[in-house]
Amino acid sequence: MTRRVALPGAAELFRTTVPRTDHANAPGTEQVAPAAQPAAGRSGSGRRKHDSKITVYVSDEELLGLEQARLALRADHGIVVDRGRVVREAVAVVLADLDKNGADSVLVRRLQEPGE
Structure with a gap:
């Protein structure tokens, strides 16, 4: 009897995180509604390997709001996402x-507000 431990193979360790469509209707598979596409063809990058990273500091209230939005997406709409995905989609929308509205965009108006 060998004393070697059975380890997972490369296929299990480096599996893709992109949903596969060949078993989309299998029992127990969750169906997730597609998100609305933002204007100007931009969309969040979704669930994939990202090459760049930033650190963003948020207040306790902002973090709580983000988590509540994530939970509402799950409970009310059946969309299971992590906070990073919500943030990437929000960035894409803004x-x-x-791009579409320039000086009349929500981002420009909010950044021009006094007290910011």
Whole structure:
């Protein structure tokens, strides 16, 4: 009898995180509604390996709001996402609005508000 431990193979360790469509209707598979596409063709990058990273500091209230939004997406709409995905989608929406509306965009108006 060998004393070697059985380890998972490379296929299990480096599996893709992109949903596969060949078993989409299998029992127990969750169906997730597609998100609305933001204007100007921008969309969040979704669940994939990202090459760049930033650190963003948020207040306790902002973090709580983000978590509540994530939970509402799950409970009310059946969309299971992590906070990072919500943030990436929000960034895509704001940037699309900036591309489309320029000086009249929500981002420009909010950044021009006094007290910011």
